[in-house]
Amino acid sequence: MDALLPHGDADNSSIVVTGNGENEANVTLPLQDGETPTTTILNCAANLTNVIIGAGLLGVPLAVYQAGFVTGCIMLVLIGVVEAYSLRLMVEAGRRVHKYDFEDLCEHCFGRYGYLLNLFTIFSLDYGSCVAYLIIIGDTLTEVIKDYTDSPTWTNRRVVIAMCASLAILPLSMLKDMKSLSFISIISTGAVFGIILIIGIEGFGAHIGQNVAQAFDQAVGKLLINSDLFTAFGTMAFAYVCHDVAFQVFQSLENPTPKRWARTVNLSMFMAFVISVLTGVLGFGGYFGELKSNILNNLDSTDAFANVARVVMGVCLFFKYPLSLFMCRHITHKFIQLTCGSCGATTAGYAPVGDTNHAIPRSVSIEGDKTRPVPAHLIPPPFTWTRHIITTVALWAVNLLLALFISDLGIVQSFVGGFSAVTLGFILPAACAIQVNVMDTPDQPGVKTWMQKALTKQNSGPILLFVFGSIILIACMIQSVQTYS
DSSP states (O other), X not given: OOOOOOTTOTTSOOOEEEEOSSSEEEEEOOSGGGSOOOBOHHHHHHHHHHHHSSGGGGGHXXXXXXXXXXXXXXXXXXXXXXXXXXXXXXXXXXXXXXXXXXXHHHHHHHHHHHHHHHHHHHHHHHHHHHHHHHHHHHHHHHHHHHTTOOOTTTTOHHHHHHHHIIIIIHHHXXXXXXXXXXTHHHHHHHHHHHHHHHHHHHHHHHTTTSXXXXXXXXXXXXXXXXXXXXXXXXXXXXXXXXXXXXXHHHHHBSSOOHHHHHHHHHHHHHHHHHHHXXXXXXHHHHHGGGOOSSGGGGSOXXXXXXXXXXXXXXXXXXHHHHHHHHHHHHHHHHHHHHHOSOSXXXXXXXXXXXXXXXXXXXXXXXXXXXXEEEEGGGSOOOOOHHHHHHHHHHHHHXXXXXXXXXXXXXXXXXHHIIIIIHIIIIIHHHHHHHHHHHHHSOOBTTBOSHHHHHSSGGGHHHHHHHHHHHHHHHHHHHHHHHHHO
């Protein structure tokens, strides 16, 4: 999963505010930079796919091995189908209540706590991605350096991570506007395809000289199903999730009808599935039981093409890390706005949690109108370099410490995927769809309670998705703890 920039980011906003009441303001929000969305279905599907096929793909081969080859491929299909359904479900729920932001939709459905849960889940997903990026940088660049020197200092994984994080990543993370880094997504996508090609050539090439029967014996026990099923599910979910940017892509779609959005999502998930399965099959077929949590670690450290792939991926992550940290900083500022009622001028006008005299208002969105009342806590405070630097350094420092002491990429992908990706991809979209249907159901004789309104045929799909996601989340967490404890 790779991040896109949020609309109206807290660090670089051009929102114009005029007072209108105690806790609300009239805010002119530029929609698509004042232009009519003209992005085609194909381009929107490509944008969604570009978000999906990132660093999370490097763990898919091991996930296929952990689940068993046949089961792993079936799981990749299942996750893709369920993700496509939940994306359609979530956007349709938002469209019905005119909420075109996942955070706003959760707040509309479940109030302050829904809003906070959504923020926390997105934060944990992006922060976990940052940890994963540093681990991959340490794995990949250390192998390249070993090809040129035997120095125990320069070939130390922690030294490499600390130097890259301090000299390259931190300065880039200090940028106020991250739009200048968006170009890296295109390069990263090209690097992923190059890595897939190298995995296929080197992986199968390494086994050409082996006895075919011997190679088959190494894999036969993993062909159908394996015991680490749910650990693998978390890793796969981590690679697939893109719900945090779905509304951005939807709003950029030309003529965004439900049918056109469904086509966009289905096409995107099909492309992501093909790429994921190709990576999983080539990795499994090439390395069998030797698979590592980062497939790049399986490549020959003396192979020139493999080292080029490592360097390109490492450099791409130098630029991808600040994009994910940007989202974490953006969400941290939102948490501060909601929880700090006495922080001086930067939070003036915000309604603090627990202040019963200032209930957080619901946003009022009018489709087709660019001027609309917005809750005070959604209006970013004035930008200050002091707050920007302190927040960035604090988030970066803790993230670096985690990466220095966690060497297994699978730990991050399994836990973050099992909790954040499953919650964002399955549980929250289903819960929002159920709640929107309940809110739209008028009181009828004998149908007055929330449960009576929820247990309807219309909600059968969302309820199944919610139950499925809840079971998967619990199972993923339990098995991940057992696997990595």
